[in-house]
Amino acid sequence: GAVVSQHPSWVICKSGTSVKIECRSLDFQATTMFWYRQFPKQSLMLMATSNEGSKATYEQGVEKDKFLINHASLTLSTLTVTSAHPEDSSFYICSARRDYNQPQHFGDGTRLSIL
Amino acid sequence: AQTVTQSQPEMSVQEAETVTLSCTYDTSESDYYLFWYKQPPSRQMILVIRQEAYKQQNATENRFSVNFQKAAKSFSLKISDSQLGDAAMYFCAYRSAMGGDKIIFGKGTRLHILP
Numbered sequence: 135g136a137v138v139s140q141h142p143s144w145v146i147c148k149s150g151t152s153v154k155i156e157c158r159s160l161d162f163q164a165t166t167m168f169w170y171r172q173f174p175k176q177s178l179m180l181m182a183t184s185n186e187g188s189k190a191t192y193e194q195g196v197e198k199d200k201f202l203i204n205h206a207s208l209t210l211s212t213l214t215v216t217s218a219h220p221e222d223s224s225f226y227i228c229s230a231r232r233d234y235n236q237p238q239h240f241g242d243g244t245r246l247s248i249l
Numbered sequence: 250a251q252t253v254t255q256s257q258p259e260m261s262v263q264e265a266e267t268v269t270l271s272c273t274y275d276t277s278e279s280d281y282y283l284f285w286y287k288q289p290p291s292r293q294m295i296l297v298i299r300q301e302a303y304k305q306q307n308a309t310e311n312r313f314s315v316n317f318q319k320a321a322k323s324f325s326l327k328i329s330d331s332q333l334g335d336a337a338m339y340f341c342a343y344r345s346a347m348g349g350d351k352i353i354f355g356k357g358t359r360l361h362i363l364p
Contacts, residue, residue: 166350168352176356177355177356177357178294180352183350225292234350237299238296239296240293242293245292
């Protein structure tokens with residue numbers, strides 16, 4: 135149990151376009167989902183925390199208007215990178231958990247490449 | 250602020266041997282969780298083992314065990330009978346148990362298994 139699916143796994147797009155990444159909890163209801171960014175050979179950096187039905191809480195330094203997060207249901211959260219530029223190229227990973235005392239379960243990640 | 254330090258960027262171990270990965274952390278809190286995550290080349294983050302700070306007994310999961318030294322703020326991971334499939338990046342992580350969802354990751358240790 136506790137499977138988290140992330141889609142797409144890899145996306146290449148032109149600079150200036152917007153890209154949406156989906157994160158789904160397949161076999162459990164996730165009250166909270168998290169979005170991380172990972173640069174090559176670096177650790178995961180939390181970007182934002184989202185609770186179902188409420189606005190996401192962004193970490194310091196993360197642009198809210200650049201990285202739009204929607205957590206519309208207990209099984210789906212989306213991250214939209216708006217007007218993407220080459221510096222937004224990175225590996226984005228989501229995670230989800232049932233409730234506060236449960237561990238986070240991670241998706242497979244999305245490799246985003248902006249040309 | 251809490252920090253997690255992994256002082257070994259890379260380690261190698263012979264197949265079937267035992268290896269220990271080091272992790273230290275800094276916090277002023279008394280109640281928290283510690284984790285070891287594995288990230289293989291496929292990039293998915295996999296929870297290896299979890300330790301609650303209030304538990305004195307070290308957590309174990311099959312070939313994986315931890316040495317949790319709360320006073321020293323040390324949380325090392327021991328992998329016994331190393332297998333080729335253990336090759337991955339290993340991240341030590343911290344999460345407060347007193348409010349807040351944020352997981353703080355160390356920079357990781359890349360483990361190579363030598364056949």
